[in-house]
Amino acid sequence: MSNFTYNKVTPELVEQFEAIAPGKVITGDSINPDYAKDEMPIYGTGAPEVLIEATSTEAVSSIVKLCYEHSIPVVPRGAGTGLTGAGVAHQGGVMIDMTKMNRILEYDMENFVVRVQPGVLLNDLAEDAQKRGLLYAPDPGEKFATLGGNVATNAGGMRAVKYGATRDYVRAMTVVLPTGEVVKLGATVSKTSTGYSLINMLIGSEGTLGIITELTLKLLAKPAADISLIIPYENLEECIATVPLFFLNHLQPQALEFMEREIVLSSERYLGRSIFPQEHDGVEIGAYLLVTFDGDSAEALESVVEKAAEVVLEAGAIDVLIADTPAKKKDAWAARSSFLEAIEAETKLLDECDVVVPVNQIAKYLTYVNGVGEKYDFAVKSFGHAGDGNLHIYTCSNDMEEDEFKRQVDEFMWDIYRKAQEVGGLLSGEHGIGYGKMTYLSELSGPVSMRLMEGIKEVFDPKMIMNPGKVCYPLEAK
Amino acid sequence: MSNFTYNKVTPELVEQFEAIAPGKVITGDSINPDYAKDEMPIYGTGAPEVLIEATSTEAVSSIVKLCYEHSIPVVPRGAGTGLTGAGVAHQGGVMIDMTKMNRILEYDMENFVVRVQPGVLLNDLAEDAQKRGLLYAPDPGEKFATLGGNVATNAGGMRAVKYGATRDYVRAMTVVLPTGEVVKLGATVSKTSTGYSLINMLIGSEGTLGIITELTLKLLAKPAADISLIIPYENLEECIATVPLFFLNHLQPQALEFMEREIVLSSERYLGRSIFPQEHDGVEIGAYLLVTFDGDSAEALESVVEKAAEVVLEAGAIDVLIADTPAKKKDAWAARSSFLEAIEAETKLLDECDVVVPVNQIAKYLTYVNGVGEKYDFAVKSFGHAGDGNLHIYTCSNDMEEDEFKRQVDEFMWDIYRKAQEVGGLLSGEHGIGYGKMTYLSELSGPVSMRLMEGIKEVFDPKMIMNPGKVCYPLEAK
Numbered sequence: 005m006s007n008f009t010y011n012k013v014t015p016e017l018v019e020q021f022e023a024i025a026p027g028k029v030i031t032g033d034s035i036n037p038d039y040a041k042d043e044m045p046i047y048g049t050g051a052p053e054v055l056i057e058a059t060s061t062e063a064v065s066s067i068v069k070l071c072y073e074h075s076i077p078v079v080p081r082g083a084g085t086g087l088t089g090a091g092v093a094h095q096g097g098v099m100i101d102m103t104k105m106n107r108i109l110e111y112d113m114e115n116f117v118v119r120v121q122p123g124v125l126l127n128d129l130a131e132d133a134q135k136r137g138l139l140y141a142p143d144p145g146e147k148f149a150t151l152g153g154n155v156a157t158n159a160g161g162m163r164a165v166k167y168g169a170t171r172d173y174v175r176a177m178t179v180v181l182p183t184g185e186v187v188k189l190g191a192t193v194s195k196t197s198t199g200y201s202l203i204n205m206l207i208g209s210e211g212t213l214g215i216i217t218e219l220t221l222k223l224l225a226k227p228a229a230d231i232s233l234i235i236p237y238e239n240l241e242e243c244i245a246t247v248p249l250f251f252l253n254h255l256q257p258q259a260l261e262f263m264e265r266e267i268v269l270s271s272e273r274y275l276g277r278s279i280f281p282q283e284h285d286g287v288e289i290g291a292y293l294l295v296t297f298d299g300d301s302a303e304a305l306e307s308v309v310e311k312a313a314e315v316v317l318e319a320g321a322i323d324v325l326i327a328d329t330p331a332k333k334k335d336a337w338a339a340r341s342s343f344l345e346a347i348e349a350e351t352k353l354l355d356e357c358d359v360v361v362p363v364n365q366i367a368k369y370l371t372y373v374n375g376v377g378e379k380y381d382f383a384v385k386s387f388g389h390a391g392d393g394n395l396h397i398y399t400c401s402n403d404m405e406e407d408e409f410k411r412q413v414d415e416f417m418w419d420i421y422r423k424a425q426e427v428g429g430l431l432s433g434e435h436g437i438g439y440g441k442m443t444y445l446s447e448l449s450g451p452v453s454m455r456l457m458e459g460i461k462e463v464f465d466p467k468m469i470m471n472p473g474k475v476c477y478p479l480e481a482k
Numbered sequence: 483m484s485n486f487t488y489n490k491v492t493p494e495l496v497e498q499f500e501a502i503a504p505g506k507v508i509t510g511d512s513i514n515p516d517y518a519k520d521e522m523p524i525y526g527t528g529a530p531e532v533l534i535e536a537t538s539t540e541a542v543s544s545i546v547k548l549c550y551e552h553s554i555p556v557v558p559r560g561a562g563t564g565l566t567g568a569g570v571a572h573q574g575g576v577m578i579d580m581t582k583m584n585r586i587l588e589y590d591m592e593n594f595v596v597r598v599q600p601g602v603l604l605n606d607l608a609e610d611a612q613k614r615g616l617l618y619a620p621d622p623g624e625k626f627a628t629l630g631g632n633v634a635t636n637a638g639g640m641r642a643v644k645y646g647a648t649r650d651y652v653r654a655m656t657v658v659l660p661t662g663e664v665v666k667l668g669a670t671v672s673k674t675s676t677g678y679s680l681i682n683m684l685i686g687s688e689g690t691l692g693i694i695t696e697l698t699l700k701l702l703a704k705p706a707a708d709i710s711l712i713i714p715y716e717n718l719e720e721c722i723a724t725v726p727l728f729f730l731n732h733l734q735p736q737a738l739e740f741m742e743r744e745i746v747l748s749s750e751r752y753l754g755r756s757i758f759p760q761e762h763d764g765v766e767i768g769a770y771l772l773v774t775f776d777g778d779s780a781e782a783l784e785s786v787v788e789k790a791a792e793v794v795l796e797a798g799a800i801d802v803l804i805a806d807t808p809a810k811k812k813d814a815w816a817a818r819s820s821f822l823e824a825i826e827a828e829t830k831l832l833d834e835c836d837v838v839v840p841v842n843q844i845a846k847y848l849t850y851v852n853g854v855g856e857k858y859d860f861a862v863k864s865f866g867h868a869g870d871g872n873l874h875i876y877t878c879s880n881d882m883e884e885d886e887f888k889r890q891v892d893e894f895m896w897d898i899y900r901k902a903q904e905v906g907g908l909l910s911g912e913h914g915i916g917y918g919k920m921t922y923l924s925e926l927s928g929p930v931s932m933r934l935m936e937g938i939k940e941v942f943d944p945k946m947i948m949n950p951g952k953v954c955y956p957l958e959a960k
Contacts, residue, residue: 114842204682364592463937
């Protein structure tokens with residue numbers, strides 16, 4: 005095993021990059037400092053030595069080949085909206101900015117797929133598909149992430165409960181490997197058993213196994229109608245206890261989110277208006293479900309809503325508010341979409357975990373987390389995807405000093421990650437491991453799984469140049 | 483890289499196996515010759531030196547550890563219904579028979595999963611789930627395969643068009659690695675981004691990366707109603723040209739199969755009765771679609787059937803026959819299910835390919851295949867999953883000599899595999915690579931993908947003992 009020493013980018017190499025990508029190479033202090041971090045700067049910052057704007061598969065391949073030859077770290081970068089430090093050049097080297105490869109190349113209406121460049125924003129594809137009567141089903145909270153980044157983290161989102169995560173919508177991809185070689189994986193087909201599933205290895209590999217330069221994504225016919233419900237409860241336990249009842253009653257929500265009172269209040273302060281009810285007949289609301297159903301017609305949804313209302317009211321819901329106009333739906337979901345920004349606006353330092361637990365363990369797990377949280381000086385705010393067990397638990401520093409905050413948070417995180425595993429869950433539902441969660445992954449996955457992951461990393465990347473120090477990394481290199 | 487020499491099983495080792503699995507060890511001529519082949523004996527036969535019945539994860543782990551230590555090949559074996567030679571001990575060694583680990587362990591109705599041992603037959607889980615109002619969605623043609631085998635090949639089946647392949651229903655698994663170490667992969671959650679997706683590497687790896695000893699599988703609520711249609715056409719081209727229209731018209735069939743006249747005749751000879759119409763108003767039927775729709779109620783399906791009938795009749799269908807009673811549905815699908823047996827009954831030697839091509843390329847591709855087939859002495863019979871582009875193309879020897887048959891078939895297969903790739907398809911839709919299709923995989927995937935697969939194989943299996951010589955295999959070992 006090599007010892008993975010990296011070289012610095014020399015002026016000669018910069019010239020060679022410039023020859024490959026004329027006018028697209030930026031160096032040193034001319035690089036915008038935004039490229040030195042993602043949305044979770046607590047996981048450390050680091051500027052690349054060189055920033056290169058990608059224009060084609062061929063250009064990316066040529067750049068990576070040079071980096072491979074000269075043992076220079078390469079970090080692929082999307083919109084920088086990640087939450088784990090995966091897109092940050094902690095070790096310097098070359099950052100390849102994929103955001104300008106942002107063309108929707110071709111809709112194939114007979115096979116229900118779309119071919120896109122990886123820098124297309126989720127929001128842009130979602131809106132464009134909708135205009136054509138199509139649905140790109142994955143719906144991660146951050147709409148201004150790139151699709152390449154979505155695939156690299158296997159982003160999940162609101163509709164995963166019904167439609168699955170990004171992984172389920174990737175039919176094919178073009179990838180530049182760490183050696184600079186180009187491979188095409190997958191095809192425009194919905195099933196295959198053609199050797200080991202390399203495409204599934206790339207999905208969720210967070211830019212450590214290769215750079216995605218083209219994607220073929222599955223589309224669905226757009227549902228004819230949808231309707232959202234806001235369902236208030238007196239407390240979180242009753243709220244979460246309702247979740248399995250949707251499935252047991254054959255109701256298939258498109259989205260099923262929960263939120264605690266405090267985070268809704270934060271969000272309403274942030275947005276400057278009140279959307280969710282805060283009390284009902286003198287009872288203070290403690291938690292909410294936000295549910296969307298979709299279907300073939302508004303009529304078909306009526307009976308679904310009726311049944312759902314019956315089920316939740318019997319299970320202790322205080323009320324059922326129906327958002328059946330575009331404006332009402334937009335309001336309800338605007339509150340949900342602004343949670344992260346709302347939290348950011350009110351706190352100095354932030355850390356988060358996005359564990360995923362079995363749906364029937366959510367209530368028990370959150371009660372545990374809130375109990376543990378009381379031992380610490382930071383505030384704990386939770387929301388998440390009740391339908392699929394993916395919880396977003398934020399620790400907010402208030403006025404704590406950074407060192408003390410980090411010390412307390414680390415202790416808290418170890419506790420709640422171990423508990424998540426104990427109840428049958430996993431470390432990350434959709435944000436990934438990146439840089440910030442490697443220690444947790446290493447301990448929770450155990451030495452055998454880590455050895456396999458590290459081995460796979462070396463097969464793809466013998467010189468360990470591709471997004472080094474992320475997800476998993478052989479000990480010798482640390 | 484080692485040179486992968488394997489040792490023979492010694493009497494001392496047999497004693498050690500017997501100590502691990504008392505009464506479950508069979509050697510030499512006492513092994514039933516059925517274990518020396520699968521359903522496609524044309525890919526070669528080979529008896530294991532020792533056959534051991536698996537009883538637990540721990541026993542499998544202990545056996546594999548011994549084999550690893552002594553460099554003895556290990557072949558995991560399900561029901562032996564494979565079609566590529568993947569479950570055959572071409573190199574001798576130890577075969578581990580998983581069929582007696584066949585208990586359905588636990589339904590978890592709050593998380594919609596079932597925990598099973600890998601030897602449970604597909605048919606047994608499907609029926610048991612149905613009794614509980616649940617649907618195990620994957621529906622491969624061979625109902626008496628084991629679930630472990632289904633996962634190992636990522637088996638597809640009839641309902642993949644609507645519900646996806648086996649891969650999409652595997653939540654978690656316990657695996658004995660080639661080293662004998664035991665790992666648990668995945669969890670009872672519907673999304674995760676927790677490091678490289680090792681579980682997706684195991685799915686479809688055909689017993690070359692580890693032995694699955696427990697599975698947690700996703701279930702769905704059973705659809706309240708379903709209905710099947712038999713749709714005759716004058717010729718294959720018109721028949722297949724209809725396929726994209728279902729999707730464009732937002733009809734979502736649960737299953738969408740096509741069949742040519744000749745194979746329907748074979749099947750009716752085999753079953754001894756006629757189910758499909760053979761002519762209509764003096765017009766000879768050349769091809770059929772067999773379609774199933776499912777939904778929330780019989781009423782909801784009525785409008786779907788009405789719309790479907792309108793679409794297909796306008797597109798050239800000769801008639802629409804509705805199978806709306808359990809008996810009629812059973813009859814229609816019995817014909818489809820018996821195709822392979824019907825072909826086997828009428829031919830001495832058989833080879834097959836199960837390419838998958840984009841749905842809008844099926845007609846063009848099959849026309850090409852039938853054209854090429856005319857150059858050869860064997861007969862070509864095709865059927866398949868029109869909804870997902872997965873085609874089963876059988877070459878039937880009639881009275882040809884084996885050597886000549888194999889020679890002609892190999893030429894034919896190279897031709898049609900290359901054409902499948904040219905139209906955007908892949909080598910195997912659901913049967914896998916196994917032993918029979920390694921050369922094709924190697925050429926069609928290209929050297930870079932093969933290097934990655936071979937590297938991954940070595941990471942999991944440094945001594946290359948697990949199902950050696952299947953799927954991919956480093957050159958040094960060949």
